[in-house]
Amino acid sequence: MQVTLRIKRFNPEADTQSHFENYQVEVEPTDRVLDALQTVKWYQDGTLTLRRSCAHGICGSDAMLINGRNRLACKVLIRDLGNKIQIEPMRGFRVLKDLVVDMEPFFAKYRQVMPYLVNNDPVPQTERLQSPEEHERFEDTTKCILCAACTTACPSYWSNHEFLGPAAIVQGHRFIFDSRDQLKSERLAVLNDMTGVWRCRTIFNCVEACPRGIDVTKAIGEVKKAILFGKT
Amino acid sequence: MVPIVQGLLGALTYRGSEGQWAWLLHRLSGIGVLLFLALHILDIFLLGLGPGVFDELLFIYKAPPFRVMEVFLIFGVLYHAINGIRIMIIDFWPQSTLVQRTLFRVELVIVAIIFIPAAIAMLAPIFRG
Numbered sequence: 001m002q003v004t005l006r007i008k009r010f011n012p013e014a015d016t017q018s019h020f021e022n023y024q025v026e027v028e029p030t031d032r033v034l035d036a037l038q039t040v041k042w043y044q045d046g047t048l049t050l051r052r053s054c055a056h057g058i059c060g061s062d063a064m065l066i067n068g069r070n071r072l073a074c075k076v077l078i079r080d081l082g083n084k085i086q087i088e089p090m091r092g093f094r095v096l097k098d099l100v101v102d103m104e105p106f107f108a109k110y111r112q113v114m115p116y117l118v119n120n121d122p123v124p125q126t127e128r129l130q131s132p133e134e135h136e137r138f139e140d141t142t143k144c145i146l147c148a149a150c151t152t153a154c155p156s157y158w159s160n161h162e163f164l165g166p167a168a169i170v171q172g173h174r175f176i177f178d179s180r181d182q183l184k185s186e187r188l189a190v191l192n193d194m195t196g197v198w199r200c201r202t203i204f205n206c207v208e209a210c211p212r213g214i215d216v217t218k219a220i221g222e223v224k225k226a227i228l229f230g231k232t
Numbered sequence: 233m234v235p236i237v238q239g240l241l242g243a244l245t246y247r248g249s250e251g252q253w254a255w256l257l258h259r260l261s262g263i264g265v266l267l268f269l270a271l272h273i274l275d276i277f278l279l280g281l282g283p284g285v286f287d288e289l290l291f292i293y294k295a296p297p298f299r300v301m302e303v304f305l306i307f308g309v310l311y312h313a314i315n316g317i318r319i320m321i322i323d324f325w326p327q328s329t330l331v332q333r334t335l336f337r338v339e340l341v342i343v344a345i346i347f348i349p350a351a352i353a354m355l356a357p358i359f360r361g
Contacts (some may be wrong), residue, residue, distance in 0.1 A: 153305070158243075203248070205246065
């Protein structure tokens, strides 16, 4: 089938403002948006710039605004979108070129929640064990691939770029509710800041956008309750 | 652009679902109620200038267009209050996020059940003349 891709382009060396360009591409209905974008790049316009790495929904490189919603280009099928597809870079980040945005502010916020296990007990001979029930507490938030689809779909983040954003809170949740971790109070203090969980207005755009199906708002709600009642 | 406007405009062009529209309507109804409150403080203040001035200005509130605006006010207060309860339920019982769409629909039904009869009662005098 023939589809029209309407892609938001921006070349920092030539443009002062971004603009849309249309491309006609011949694709199979079962192709993904990424296939259509690569067809454009490989056969029509080599200057089209985008990020992609694994192309199988695991690395989280190709999150973008597809027909008004944040999606991974490698996980959306053409047949689910119709023959007119609008593609824009994610909102809220500085556009470097075309669909590539500056992810550094995103990773700076990720680092703020200290996304690594901290345990000062003597190193055991075997693994640090935990029961399946203990793991279940944070299983959902281990699925995050840091694609930023949630953070850039969040109106609270659009309004205030100081807000840590859903992704960083999800990462905080992953360790706060881990029975082996010993840095809970420090993490909760970071998330209790003015730029932390209280900026969440339970809008659910993050949940809709997450390509991994993480119930982000539930995780944020659990962190809010942990701060409020001091229980993890 | 003012960041808060950026957030509101973003929501108008992002294809979010129930949660986003619920939030947007919550904001707009909040602003509407706040404006009405400011107006109300102003008219009560006019009472200080004497009952004559106050009675004189009451014709504004009796005018049909104002009655229609009051219907909007009822909707704003009602929606803002009931949506606020929904937000509290979500905040205190994170499990409820799994049924958030249903929660929003139930909320709309409750708003409709209270709002429609209230609106009919408020607008009826205009049509009766």
